[in-house]
Amino acid sequence: MSTSEPRSGTSPAPSTPLAGRRIRAALVGIGAIGRGSHLPALAELAEEGETEVVAAVDIDATAVGEFCAANGIPHAYTDLDRMLREQRPDLVSICTPPTLHRDQTVAALRAGAWVWCEKPPVPTLADFDAVQAEEGTDGGPYASIVFQHRFGSGSKHVRRLLAERAMGRPLVAHCQTTWYRDAAYYAVPWRGRWATEGGGPAMGHGIHQMDLLLDLLGPWSEVRAMAGRMVHDVETEDVSTALVRFANGAMATVVNSVLSPDEVSRIRIDCERATVELTHLYGHSNANWRITPAPDVPGDEADAWRDFGADVPSSHLEQLRELVASMRAGRRPRSSGADGRTSLELVAALYKSAFTDTTVRAGEIGPGDPFYTAMHGDAPGWAPVHSTAPVAAEEVSA
Template sequence: MADQPARTRIRTAVVGTGGIVTGAHLPAIAAHLDELELVAAVDIDQARLDAFHATATAIDGIGPVTGHTDLATMLATERPELVLLGTPPSLHHQQALAALAAGAWVWAEKPLCLTLAEFDDIAAAEGDDTGHGPYAAVVAQHRYGSGTTHARRLLATGELGAPRVAHCQTTWYRDTDYYAVDWRGRWATEGGGPTMGHGIHQTDLLLHLLGDWTEIRALAGRLVHDIESEDVSTALVRFADGTIATVVNSVLSPDQVSRIRIDCDDATVELTHLYGHTNDDWRYTPRPGIDEDRVTQWRTNPDNTPSSHAAQLAGIIDAFRAGTRPPGSGDDARRTIELNAALYKAAFTGRPVHAGEITAGDPYYTAMHGNHPDWAPAPATEEQQ
């Protein structure tokens, strides 16, 4: 049989060359150089762009990377097929629309956008599900890793019994210097506080494991930091299968931890980590009387893939090759944004919010603060304008 021709690598570009791109996206690309060709990088800061170029081209297998300070110019001249967005959250909406219009698939850091209205804009700009894209997906790396895959299968097949009670915890610590960065803690640029900027990863993982939610009640506070958004939020969430969960998001917690716990009829499954997990971070505790062979199966995972950007990027590449919607996109990604919008609405209005309630015309559809007088930013004065 004649040798098959080498498959053309996917022309890839990064937008933003700060810490998250250099520290997470670039290693993910490097792990998939058989599939990806990094052709361009965009940053308005020339010095940062030059530093990224030096770091990237020092990696074996990454060839010349053309630097640009303008996204539109890069899209027109480089014609990337996949664009990775690692810019501040307020820029994702317009940058995703520009990349999709140029025919490129998009993989954006969380959050993909700041509101449900922006998400629906992006969804309207995608290719339909009968074609080959382009599509926009969000980084949700905690879904990807063998521990999550194993736990999700056990939950979906009923091996652990029906889920009843869950806990989702993102209790981190951020000091005043963290909020000295001008786009942080502001609704227009970050979209919210730890609910949107930190806890969204764990909340997304909870939804990935348990499925659709139906109702939420919540509280939020601005307890320490002098910012527009909250610095702590808590919620009670009811899922479609009846499971009741607590969700806690904080940047006030010196003992930092990320945790998911789901109590099922036959066992508790728990993940405890901080910024990423392996199989060793998952624990299965059976109820009394469970057969040891069954417990051994729960605790045995033949794969040991850590959660990572590289693990999710493998799924993006597979979807691109197949011309199918990628993981972390579409209704699945929207569900997480909707839950956060509902959390804010429930916290600020003091009443329960149901899935599907926030639609066009609802103030929480176009702004996470919902124009609530205690939370919306004050109008700019003439001097500020």
């Protein structure tokens, strides 16, 4: 897929007015995440009259042609720039591997399209800042990251309780993404490599739960971490642990693993008057949340905390609903800009702390810091020792 070269400081084309019509969407990358999560969400909103998928892009001409024919998508492309010129979509949904995200996002923004990009958004903080420099300044277009665990009735309810301090101050938290990936998973050429995946489980797996933790507790202030390669023959880590202090004083432990046969995703927050816990794997509903009040909390108050309302599971669909509403209102969506950057900055800080044996504070990693331009920071024992030439395009197709 062809993409435009990034140019810092340029202004994207103005957004097309969206009032009174469907949002024209294009899908870039037709692999598992594109066809399994993005397309169904777009199709659901199409049924509701909100969107229409006008094009799909992939490097495999035969595959994208068959995909479009099977899903009623009128235009198939192998060239992103050509699709952007000819179709002028309002929204571009990017479902390719991380190494492609920066250039594809920039190309879409310059064409006047909003972007909905799979996590991790880009491999480095420098890439993120380059993308943000291409966003509109008043009304879009903006680039939003897929952090679907923030969305849904459960996280919304708990976010409100924490913001209002209904359960008292948050004190201690635990964030766990302990999953299992075998050798076959890492046989895919772009996985486990800094240049193409950007990092290991902290970047590609645990970032979802860490993002939700930050969304619930607010800004982090410092991190102290360890990382290791314990099983897999990869450039990146396959396990990490971290201690994180938040600006509000709360302290958390974070564990990210792809070595754990008993897989679980978990967030637990102990507040002064209650413990709130989320236990799930790849998505959550109201039933996955549990609130345990302290012994002296009145029953009616605890019952109110446990009333999550109508069940709206976390999903790509719920995030897309909010993104479409933001597009129509011309406002920056959640999980974009500074709101999206904070999770990527935490990952970078985790790596810097682990690889340099230091405590890293929020805002510390910027231009001139080696961890700003590479998550491995050229640290001995972690920087790639083999050729870092990009893998062939056919090896990174999503």
